Amino acid sequence: MLFKEIIGQQDLKQHLAEMVAQNRLSHALLFLGKEGSGALALALAFAQYVVSIPAPSPVVEDLFGGQTALEPTPSYIHPDQIDQQPAYTRAAQLLHPDLHFSYPVITKKSGEKPVSADFITEWREFIQQYPYGNVYDWLQFIGAENKQGNITAEECNAIIHKLSLKSFESRFKVLVLWMPEYLRKEGNKLLKLIEEPPANTLFILVAENEEQILPTILSRCQLVKIPLLEDKDIETALMERAKAPAETAAQIAAIAGGNYREALQLLQHADEDWQSLLREWLNATLKGGPVAQAKFVEEVAKLGREKQKQFLRYFNHLLAQSIRIKILGPDFAQLPEKEKDFAIRLNKIASVSQQQALIEELDKASYYVERNAHAKMLFQALTIKLYHIIQNKTLILES
Secondary structure, eight states: OOOOSOOOOOHHHHHHHHHHHOOOSSEEEEEEEETTTTTHHHHHHHHHHHHSSSSSOEEHHHHHHEEESSSSOSSSOOGGGGGGGGHHHHHHTOOOOOOOEEBBBBSSSSSSOOOOGGGGHHHHHHHHHTTTOOHHHHHHHHTOOOOOOBOOOHHHHHHHHHHHSSOSSSOEEEEEEEGGGGGGGGGGGGGGHSSSOOOEEEEEEESSOOGGOOOOHEEEEEEEEEEEOHHHHHHHHHTTSOOOOOHHHHHHHHHTTTTTTHHHHHHHTTTTHHHHHHHHHHHHHIIHHHHHHHHHHHHHHHHHHHHHHHHHHHHHHHHHHHHHHHHGGGGGGSSSSSHHHHHHHHHHHHHHHHHHHHHHHHHHHHHHHHTTOOOOHHHHHHHHHHHHHHOHHHHHOOO
16 A cells, blocks of 8 residues: 555655654654544555665675675655565565554454454455444454454564564564554553564554553554545545545535545445435424324434434534534535525524534434444434424533
């Protein structure tokens, strides 16, 4: 994976390249970025780049006591030209002997102690198919179902063993540790190795939530913040990579909120009529009464988790644009005419403060959907909250 294959993040890619060029590469980096920002993809591209840089050529003495390198080693190689190096082919296939990986895994049989290497074949397939996937995608990919992922004490021991060995052919040994949030107290085993690693060893940790990382590990890493993607970069990627029509790509990019994974999910269901479903929900909430509300809850509960999240995100997007119209005027709304009309109608039933309260509740609901909340109970409670907010009873909800 080359830097030019990573969506957006131009300034950050330039910064990483300069770190290598100026020999300012820290031995432990923490790539911190929210889901869909491309933190994992960028970390992999950077790791493949670093491990593909040729090691210095052996030096021999001549007859007169001078020293000469057998072959000249380039002082710097641009990241987008690293694929011309012999080592890159194996690095791109995640087969390079000096490139190591650690990630959450599951126990398949009672009593076993799994390590990341047990799932390396699945890992290579996953990265090829879902470079912007999240940990839920990964755990489902390996058949976790309802099992919790973990980075075990045995995995920490395996990391210590692998990195204590000399590199095979590269200048660096590189470990990409994805989701250090899944390290429990056993992660403290890695502290000495991270703080005082063997020569030319590079740790790249990739995380989404800084607060869930062990403070003892966090304090030993140089932080590299990965911003959310720009809408225009997501729009371009959807058109060029996913072959989405321009209008669809623009609409999805505006809704995705800088999350390319979410954009791909939205694209899969671009033909869903979320507006009709939303209209049904609001009519049931404000006019229909308990029977209509129960019917809607039954309908939305059958959608499945991903579609429920997309539906909530769609409503949030319309509310945000509705507020934008209220403050700046209709010309500043980033919506097709049909949706712009719907957003204008939202301003007739709820004030800006009420819409902000609705957005907060929808964000909470999306969070609970992600964590397998009971769909019927969640949407029934959310319907009641929406009714009270629109009826100007937000103080009751806030208290």
